[in-house]
Amino acid sequence: MALLVQKFGGTSVGDPDRIREVAEYVARCRRRGDDVVLVVSAMGKETDELLRLADEVADTQPGREMDMLITAGERKAVALVAMALHSAGVEAESFTGSQAGFLTDSAHRNAKIVEVRAHRVRDSVAAGRVPVVAGSQGASGDNEITFLGRGGSDTTAVALAKVLDADACELYTDVSGVFTTDPRITSSARKINRISFDEMLEMTAAGCPKPAMRSVEFAHRHRVPLHVRSAFTWEPGTWVTEEDSEMEDAVIRAVIADQQEAKVTVSGVPDKPGIAANLFRQLANDSVNVDMIVQNASEGGITDISFTVPHADLARALEICQSERAELSAAAVSSEPRIAKVSVVGAGMKSNPGVAATMFETLANNGINIEMISTSAIRISCVIAESDSDRAVQVLHDAFELDKSEF
Ligand code: ADP
Ligand code: ASP
Ligand code: MG
Numbered sequence: 460m461a462l463l464v465q466k467f468g469g470t471s472v473g474d475p476d477r478i479r480e481v482a483e484y485v486a487r488c489r490r491r492g493d494d495v496v497l498v499v500s501a502m503g504k505e506t507d508e509l510l511r512l513a514d515e516v517a518d519t520q521p522g523r524e525m526d527m528l529i530t531a532g533e534r535k536a537v538a539l540v541a542m543a544l545h546s547a548g549v550e551a552e553s554f555t556g557s558q559a560g561f562l563t564d565s566a567h568r569n570a571k572i573v574e575v576r577a578h579r580v581r582d583s584v585a586a587g588r589v590p591v592v593a594g595s596q597g598a599s600g601d602n603e604i605t606f607l608g609r610g611g612s613d614t615t616a617v618a619l620a621k622v623l624d625a626d627a628c629e630l631y632t633d634v635s636g637v638f639t640t641d642p643r644i645t646s647s648a649r650k651i652n653r654i655s656f657d658e659m660l661e662m663t664a665a666g667c668p669k670p671a672m673r674s675v676e677f678a679h680r681h682r683v684p685l686h687v688r689s690a691f692t693w694e695p696g697t698w699v700t701e702e703d704s705e706m707e708d709a710v711i712r713a714v715i716a717d718q719q720e721a722k723v724t725v726s727g728v729p730d731k732p733g734i735a736a737n738l739f740r741q742l743a744n745d746s747v748n749v750d751m752i753v754q755n756a757s758e759g760g761i762t763d764i765s766f767t768v769p770h771a772d773l774a775r776a777l778e779i780c781q782s783e784r785a786e787l788s789a790a791a792v793s794s795e796p797r798i799a800k801v802s803v804v805g806a807g808m809k810s811n812p813g814v815a816a817t818m819f820e821t822l823a824n825n826g827i828n829i830e831m832i833s834t835s836a837i838r839i840s841c842v843i844a845e846s847d848s849d850r851a852v853q854v855l856h857d858a859f860e861l862d863k864s865e866f
Pocket of ligand 3: 468469610
């Protein structure tokens with residue numbers, strides 16, 4: 460008999476039929492003898508819809524009211540799931556994040572968990588019921604409702620698994636696990652059976668949406684084994700765990716494309732100490748999240764600096780660059796929103812030379828121009844035109860034979 464935290468994403472509870480299917484599945488788990496704690500996301504695209512409504516009624520969106528609004532999606536979903544469980548013969552009770560004991564800081568829209576006082580959830584399990592907890596939410600010290608950010612339900616589930624000392628944290632979604640690349644885009648993508656936290660973290664940093672990055676960081680730090688799996692076929696999925704001897708060191712494990720970033724170029728700046736320091740300090744002071752940075756070789760003491768930021772930070776980054784232009788003695792500031800970052804990730808590249816060469820040759824042979832490059836010990840990322848993104852993923856996936864590998 461195991462204690463399982465099972466988290467269901469938006470598509471998994473997207474309509475009444477899906478909610479009934481989830482309830483039947485949980486009933487089967489209970490009959491098998493497992494204790495289950497559920498974490499549920501808002502149904503389907505409801506979070507996007509709530510954000511769109513907010514855009515329609517107001518230009519200024521106070522964090523407090525936004526969090527009250529967004530968290531309503533999960534609140535509705537947990538009540539419906541708990542009712543469906545009752546109908547399936549399972550005693551269940553829904554909890555908001557606050558009722559489940561999620562204490563957070565007060566950074567609205569992106570709050571961090573400070574502590575989980577899970578006694579109500581624990582009592583519920585001890586009484587033979589299934590607690591159904593609203594994902595991605597909590598309450599701050601001054602008792603305001605907070606939202607943990609997009610994809611935060613994965614983090615809710617991992618945090619609960621940790622405090623309850625659960626046997627596993629199962630993240631049910633609309634694909635059957637973590638794949639060698641997005642299976643929606645590349646039909647030859649293969650499911651990865653086992654992957655280490657380190658590789659999974661690099662994949663999420665490179666733009667893989669599943670599992671959410673913060674949840675992987677949390678799971679890694681607290682050694683919570685993650686099982687990413689399908690809420691449609693219920694087949695075994697991908698285990699994300701500490702690296703072990705059974706894990707084959709694939710040279711390349713996955714190819715990831717990320718279209719969430721834009722490129723900013725500050726051109727004609729003097730090549731002298733302090734310029735980059737000044738620019739990136741100003742960006743940091745305004746919480747602009749800079750990812751890749753490239754500075755060209757200087758010509759006549761003048762150079763260009765390019766960097767990438769999430770689309771959401773682009774307007775702010777441009778404002779800062781413009782206002783610092785005189786201070787930086789820069790000739791111009793420009794931006795390119797239609798870029799993609801393609802990355803290859805694999806722990807085996809540490810001991811296998813030639814991965815970068817293969818990646819660059821493959822892109823070159825397919826006429827795809829590389830605008831920026833960055834690397835970590837187990838990842839190589841290239842910025843290319845957004846219009847080349849899907850093709851780049853396909854040719855790299857083929858070049859590294861990810862369609863053939865057995866993990
Ligand atoms: P949920 O809402 O269930 O939490 P998300 O919609 O956030 O899940 O993420 C699941 C989606 O992630 C899948 O539908 C899939 O298209 C996409 N995805 C992108 N890259 C990958 C990958 N390498 N492996 C698995 N899924 C991926
Ligand atoms: N519903 C929220 C979102 O769409 C939280 C989550 O699903 O994790 O981001
Ligand atoms: Mg989601």
